[in-house]
Amino acid sequence: MTETAVHTAFSQGELGQVLIDRLDEAARCSAPGPGVTRLFCSQAHHQVLPLISRWMEQAGLTPQLDAAGNLVGRCPKAQAGEKTFILGSHQDSVIEGGKYDGMLGVALPLLALEALKREGMTLPFGIEVVAFGDEEGVRFPTTLVGSKALAGSVTPDQFEAQDSEGTSLQDALIAFGCSPDDIPDIARDPANTLGFLEVHIEQGPVLEQRDHAVGIVTAITGIERHKVTLSGKAGHAGTTPMDMRHDALVGAAEMVLAIDSVLQRTDELVGVVGRLEVHPNAVNVIPAQVTFTVELRSPESATRQDGREAVTAALETVAKRRGLTINVENTYSAEAVACADWMMTALEQACIQVGQPAERLFSGAGHDGLAMQALTDIGMLFVRCKDGLSHHPDEAITAEDGESATRVVMAFLQQMGEP
Known part of the structure; x- marks a missing residue:
């Protein structure tokens, strides 16, 4: 289904540069010091919300800060309660981290949706893009609070966790303008959720060694902390x-x-x-x-x-x-979780459609999919990063790889919308 495009479609090569520019802008929402330091419920977190909200609006989504500190953008179909596909990643960073870990998976799907909108494409299902508040677990000794909230698996003890200054997660959320008591109400209905896709830098050297722009993730590692x-x-x-x-x-x-x-x-x-x-x-x-x-x-x-x-x-x-x-x-x-076979296959087809190799690889890092798997099928698309470097100010991707990944996501969503 199509509608008249309001804006001129992005030209070949333009998408990648727009993506890089947006990620550069987001990186300025940071505590002072090298790289990016943007912790959960911090001033830098508050500072980045209007920027992400603007991207969401340009993609045709309505942004809203939820009870768990996630910024959620919904299209009209999702707002109306129709079956919905979720994309997203986390906005938070490690201390003195890079520009792309997490934020790439927020900016890229929003750009893909904006590009589809400019091309006059309307998807036949609902879309949500989520900028999860907390994935890294740096400020508080707990993690995946945002994705666990959507999956309905947050536990009461997580809100008792305190940061280094003695502030509890409960109090931090309240000070941030959220209502922790309402978190049970934001859990998504599995029967109404079509799946979850996260785009993320690889954080490793495999794609660079293969000379591939993107890779399809098979599973996410198990993690424990003591x-x-x-x-x-x-x-x-x-x-x-x-x-x-x-x-x-x-x-x-x-x-x-x-x-x-x-x-x-x-x-x-x-x-x-x-x-x-x-x-x-x-x-x-x-x-x-x-x-x-x-x-x-x-x-x-x-x-x-x-x-x-x-x-x-x-x-x-x-x-x-x-x-x-x-x-x-x-x-x-x-525990480690596996990506859904149908999503890996669909991503492979999307890669082929845009002329990219579609090899599979394992994720040695943890991601929001660890929590989202309790709600729905998950998939991940990795993007090559320079020297496999992550959690570091020198973390980098190219505009060309960003363009390729964006067009893979566009093709993936279009395929999902085909009868």
């Missing part, structure tokens, strides 16, 4: 004999090496100790307590379990030998 609290005893750094110390930092340093050793010798398991806090953190005081995080990732739950058990045993051995008390708390866990 908070380790190691307690020793403070003391004067100049008067306490070395053999009488219970130094939490020395113990933590040994534990970090032990964790790395487990990861190095276990196939298909990766992980990181990404955050470490020392108390009292004084120049002449033996550290009394250290808190650090451990993240483990694997596509196989059994591999992750074996790795977790090996890590835990190593930590307990170090703690016992050094006279330290240890507490390990699981703060996040998500």
